[in-house]
Amino acid sequence: MKSLLVALSCFGLFSTFAHAADLNGVWRTIDDKSGIVRAHVKMEKQPDGSYTGTIIEDFPAAGETPLTKCNNCPAPYTNKPIIGLEILKGFKEEANNPNNFSHGKVLDPRHGKIYNGKAKLSSDGRKFRLRGYVGVSMLGRSQTWLRKD
Numbered sequence: 001m002k003s004l005l006v007a008l009s010c011f012g013l014f015s016t017f018a019h020a021a022d023l024n025g026v027w028r029t030i031d032d033k034s035g036i037v038r039a040h041v042k043m044e045k046q047p048d049g050s051y052t053g054t055i056i057e058d059f060p061a062a063g064e065t066p067l068t069k070c071n072n073c074p075a076p077y078t079n080k081p082i083i084g085l086e087i088l089k090g091f092k093e094e095a096n097n098p099n100n101f102s103h104g105k106v107l108d109p110r111h112g113k114i115y116n117g118k119a120k121l122s123s124d125g126r127k128f129r130l131r132g133y134v135g136v137s138m139l140g141r142s143q144t145w146l147r148k149d
Helices: 002-020
Strands: 025-030 037-045 051-058 086-094 097-108 113-121 127-133 140-147
Touching: 037 086, 086 113, 097 127
Parallel strands: none
Antiparallel strands: 025 037, 025 140, 037 051, 051 086, 086 097, 097 113, 113 127, 127 140
């Protein structure tokens, strides 16, 4: 009985670690300035091990015109519909730094800018801290995304 409890405890511990580095699922993006939910993004692991994120629902701020197309975005995103737009790509987990992701690109569809990206997933797998930047990480903005249940 004791060995069964130990085995189950170990399995639970390992499955927690396995889940913690998994970004698959739907995430609520939280605006870093207003604190409101701006979109739901579906994250998916690609065959090469990288992650992409696609907008599945957009929430305009109070008094803001709903965004339907990526009007100010560079090619190949110009005039693409917001719903179904891939705004994250290339994020790969760092081999020596569990729950840290780097080498990604982030598209800000409201301003039409593409940024370098890095991110960190919380140990419980519920929060995703995304940093978009130009050049060096110090010159950028961060958002915390929450896993949608």
